Amino acid sequence: MKVAIGCDEAAYALKEAIKAHLEGQGVEVDDYGTQEGETALYPDVAFEVAGRVAAGQYTRAIHPDVRHRHRHGDLGQQGAGRARGPGPRRLLGGASTQEQ
Numbered sequence: 001m002k003v004a005i006g007c008d009e010a011a012y013a014l015k016e017a018i019k020a021h022l023e024g025q026g027v028e029v030d031d032y033g034t035q036e037g038e039t040a041l042y043p044d045v046a047f048e049v050a051g052r053v054a055a056g057q058y059t060r061a062i063h064p065d066v067r068h069r070h071r072h073g074d075l076g077q078q079g080a081g082r083a084r085g086p087g088p089r090r091l092l093g094g095a096s097t098q099e100q
Contacts, residue, residue: 001027001028001059001060002027002028002029002030002058002059003022003027003028003029003030003058003060003061003062004029004030004032004049004052004053004057004058004060004061004062005018005019005022005029005030005031005032005033005049005061005062005063006031006032006033006045006046006048006049006061006062006063007033007034007040007042007045007063007064007065008033008034008039008040008041008042008045009034009038009039009040010042010065010066011033011064011065011066012033012034012035012036014064014066015031015033015062015064018062018064019031030058032045032048032049032052033045033063042065045063046063049061049062049063050063
């Protein structure tokens with residue numbers, strides 16, 4: 001499997017941990033995110049990674065976000081700050097936070 005990964009500077013450490021884990025499992029990982037000491041805009045990196053998946057270069061992509069803030073108002077009953085989908089632990093082979 002070949003995976004694209006990218007992030008802004010806020011998620012750099014998490015991206016590196018995910019990348020190391022996947023590479024340890026034999027997954028080929030191409031990094032489109034910021035490198036240590038660099039800055040990048042989250043949407044720009046997301047667009048790059050998603051565009052490569054849409055173009056068929058990858059079947060999967062990871063784009064971690066660690067800021068945990070909402071710029072688009074109150075989410076009310078939807079559960080502000082709560083992740084949707086399987087969560088990073090499920091993607092890495094563990095229990096997701098929703099299952100705990």
